[in-house]
Amino acid sequence: MKTTNPTGTGIEMPEPKYRERTAFGMPGFGFALAELAVFAVGAALVVIGAVAGTIALVVLGALAALLAAIAFHGLTIVAPNEARVVQFLGRYIGTVRQDGLRWVLPLTTRTAVSTRIRNHETSVMKVNDADGNPIDIAAVVVWQVQDTARAVFEVDDFVQFVATQTEAGVRHIANRYPYDSYSSGNRSLRDNAEEITEQLSVELTERVASAGVRIVEARFSHLAYAQEIAQAMLQRQQAGAVVAARRQIVDGAVGMVDLALKRLSEEEVVELDEERKAAMVSNLLVVLCSDRPANPVVNTGTLYQ
Numbered sequence: 001m002k003t004t005n006p007t008g009t010g011i012e013m014p015e016p017k018y019r020e021r022t023a024f025g026m027p028g029f030g031f032a033l034a035e036l037a038v039f040a041v042g043a044a045l046v047v048i049g050a051v052a053g054t055i056a057l058v059v060l061g062a063l064a065a066l067l068a069a070i071a072f073h074g075l076t077i078v079a080p081n082e083a084r085v086v087q088f089l090g091r092y093i094g095t096v097r098q099d100g101l102r103w104v105l106p107l108t109t110r111t112a113v114s115t116r117i118r119n120h121e122t123s124v125m126k127v128n129d130a131d132g133n134p135i136d137i138a139a140v141v142v143w144q145v146q147d148t149a150r151a152v153f154e155v156d157d158f159v160q161f162v163a164t165q166t167e168a169g170v171r172h173i174a175n176r177y178p179y180d181s182y183s184s185g186n187r188s189l190r191d192n193a194e195e196i197t198e199q200l201s202v203e204l205t206e207r208v209a210s211a212g213v214r215i216v217e218a219r220f221s222h223l224a225y226a227q228e229i230a231q232a233m234l235q236r237q238q239a240g241a242v243v244a245a246r247r248q249i250v251d252g253a254v255g256m257v258d259l260a261l262k263r264l265s266e267e268e269v270v271e272l273d274e275e276r277k278a279a280m281v282s283n284l285l286v287v288l289c290s291d292r293p294a295n296p297v298v299n300t301g302t303l304y305q
Contacts, residue, residue, distance in 0.1 A: 013206070013207070013209065013210045014154075014210060016147075016150050016154050016209075016210050016212075017153075017154070018092060018147075018149040018150055018153045018154060019147065019149060019150075020095050020147045020148050020149040020150070020212070021094050021095065021149070022094055022095065022096075022097075023084075023086040023093055023094025023095055023096050023104055024093070024094065024104065024105065025096050025098075025102045025103060025104045026102070026103050027100070027101070027102065027103070028075050028076070028077075028100070028101030028102045028103045029101055031071070031074070031075065031103040032072070032075055032101065032103075035068045035071050035072045036068070038064055038065075038067065038068040038071075039064070039065050039068035039069065039072075041061075041064060042060075042061040042062065042063070042064030042065030042066075042067075042068060043061065043065055044061065045057050045058070045060055045061025045064065046058050046061035046062055046065065047061075048061075049061060070106050070107070071106055072106075073106040073107060074103045074104050074105055074106035074108070075101060075102075075103055076096065076101075076102055076103075076104060076110050077100075077101055077102075078096055078097070078098065078099045078100060078102055079099060079112075080099045081099075081114065081115050081116045082099070082112060082113070082114055082115060082116075083095050083096065083097045083112075083113045083115055083145075083148045084096040084102075084104075084110040084111065084112060084113075085110065085111040085113055085148050085149065085152045086104055086105070086108050086109075086110050087108060087109045087110075087111070088105060088107070088108045092149060092153065093105070093108070095148045095149060096110070097115070097148075111152055113145060113148045113151055113152060114145065115144065115145050115148070116144070117142060117143075117144045117216060118142070118143055118144065119140060119141070119142055120140070120141045120143065120162060120163055120166055121138065121139070121140045121141075121221060122138050122139050122140075122141075122163075122166055122167050122170055123138060124136050124137070124138045124222050125137055125138065125167065125170065125171065126226055127170075127171050127174045127175065128174075128175065129174055129175070129177060129178050129179045129189065130175065130176060130177050130178045131178045131179070133178070133179060133225065133226075134225070134226035134228065135174065135179050135189070135223070135224065135225055135226055136222060136223070136224050136225070136226055136227075137170060137174050137189075137220065137222060137223050138170075138220070138221045138222035138223075139166065139170045139197075139200065139218060139219060139220050139221055140218070140219050140221045141162070141166050141204060141215060141217070141218045142215070142216040142217040142218070143162055143208070143213050143214065143215050143216060144213070144214050144216060145158065145212060145213055145214075146212055146213060146214040147212030148212065149212065150210065150211055150212030151211055151212040151213065154210050154211055154212065155210070155211045158211045158212070158213060161208065161211050161213075162208055162211065162213055165204065165207040165208050166204060166218075168207070169200060169203045169204045169207055170200065172203065173196060173199060173200050173203065174189065177189050177192075177196060179223075179225060189220075189223060190223065193220055193223070196220075197218055197219050197220060200218045201215050201217065201218040204218055257280075257281050260280075261277065261280075261281075
């Protein structure tokens, strides 16, 4: 049976069959002392029975020592931020998360699963963006095991599963957006990294949910054009920057010229006909928009000479 997540990514994962539950267990120090006492009593009964020639005491002491030894097998040590997945004859019976010396059912197998927060950094991958341009991209994912039963029983190796799904998610996100957008309103990997990494976190959460893993954060750690087109794209970016700067300079120059004409007219400094206004506008725009210093020409005659 498969389920589709309703977030629009179209990722389908099998429905998990296992859920983590708490295994039966008790503090281990008391059981350890009790088992040692029972074992010592059993051994003493065996010795006393052997000396006295009483078979019943020997059998009773042997049974007590055997039971103590079997019960002793139920002791397990759980480290901080670590869990023990307990199985009895291949059947999952629960998980022990409380750290310290614990006692669970004997004759069980216990698989250690770390619940610490981990980092996974992908290698630098070459993928095509939405425009078909090759880019180099890498990401860092912070993750943690949330459901130990799923992590152990739903996938073969949950660490490798997270690594593989992270790479697949990064490639999928990179294919959906261009590296750089040259039109307003369109999102790009370079300009909208925060929003896109949030989508990456959502997608990775869906991908690794079957393994009982929680994604804490996902971020791009490397983002650049591939080497074969880097120089051409750099020139394109430089040209775009020059055009944008020129547009801003022209807008500012037009505003300054308009302000100058209004001030001259309002304060009646000088009266200019349309031809002289056009000449003044031309001269001011040349001075303001030029990327080189202008050489002034001093007119010693009249305004019309």
